[in-house]
Amino acid sequence: MAQSFERQKAKPHVTEEWVGRVYTLLCIFLLVATIFSMVYFVASRGLTTFFGDGVNVLELLTGIKWNPEGEPAVFGALPFIFGSFSTSILAALISAPLGFCAAVFMVEIAPRFGRKYLQPVIELLAGIPSVVYGFVGLSVIVPLFRDIFPGQGLGIAAGALVLSIMILPTITTIATDALAGLPSGLKEGSYALGSTRWQTISRIVLPTTLPALLTGIVLGIARAFGEALAVQMVIGNAPHIPRSLFESTSTLTSAITLSMGNTAMGSVHNNALWSLALILMLMTFIFVFIVRWLEGRSKI
Template identity: 75%
Template structure:
């Protein structure tokens, strides 16, 4: 009787194990097929503007004139690429010091207050919809810049200001996790050698966790690079390279969202928009590779 019960349990465990393996394998296969299908679809649509419509790659990446309905049509995407990089990098420059200092305060200086109050408050920012950020930027930030600086308030600085708040929770969360994962013996050894708190933070904690901190910065830039709605509301959407931070410009995401609904599938303008989407996808891959490289440095 006992042997029969044991054999039933063994069979049940084997069935459960194989069921779990099959379900996991199916999920992985579905995920891989979905990713490759998306990449293949965007790549075929994006490359058709070069192979089917005969647009020059140098003309698109280096051109500054965007006249899709002109005679002849011109599809210079350099202003949009410049706008995307300018807003995302400026947003990272604004948000990175704030996130790292906030993480240091929550982990090293006031850990109880940071864990109970500050970190939940910062993480709440991640749940706010993009349209709310854009509306607040259009109602508060743009008039503020208009009253202080020359111009209409729309431009790269307004878009970067909105994006810096949007990516702040991502950078702060990653920086906080990196600081909490640091071995306590490292800091205790620094204190034992007579170092002050500031010397320990600046010469031991930050250099040790720098690859992980930079990972958060890169992920924040990736989030800012792919943001569409919030930037679209405050950047001005002008297809030219600005001469200052207070002039209107446009980004890859904003021109895609504004123009895609007004084009017909298969036309040259629609294919060019898919090419811009392909550029966004490739830049996402670049950000992912940079993050993986930084993670390998952190492990070493």
């Protein structure tokens, strides 16, 4: 009787485990199928430009002139690629020191005050819509640059400054988690050897968590690389390589969003825009591989 009771009691658990496994496998299959479907859809459209429309791959990647309506049509995406990389990298250079300093302050210097006041404010930035950042940049940053520097205020500098504020929560949050997860024995050993707090931070804490900090920078660059609306509002959207930070240019996302709705499906121009989307997707994969490589080099 006791064994029969135990078997009946175990049956619901076996059923729940079986249902959980099936549900998990279905979710994984759906996720994998969605990713492969997106890759196939974008790649099939983007590669049509080269294999169906006769556009040269080298011409698309290195050409500096974009004139899809000309006779003949010219598709040079280098200005868009240059604009995306320049704004993203410059934004990371601006926000990375701020994010690292904020993380060190919240974890090592004033954790009680920082976690209570500073961290909620930084995390609040992540919830603000992109259009708000773009509107603030167009209303505040662009007029400020117009008054101080030559030009109209639109350009890489304005776009990078807007993006730096947008990616600051990503870099700060990852840096904070990395510093907070550092084993306390490392810092205690440093203090026991007579090191000051700043010596411990600069020679023990930051070098040990460097892979995680670089991961935050790469994720921030990936976030900035794929941003469209905020950058589109302040960068000027001119398809040429600028000679200064205060000249108008364009990005891959801006070129796609501005022109995709005005082109006929299946046309050469439309396929070229899908090729730009394919470049964006490939860059996203590269950023993911870099992040995985940095995680594998973590010293913690």
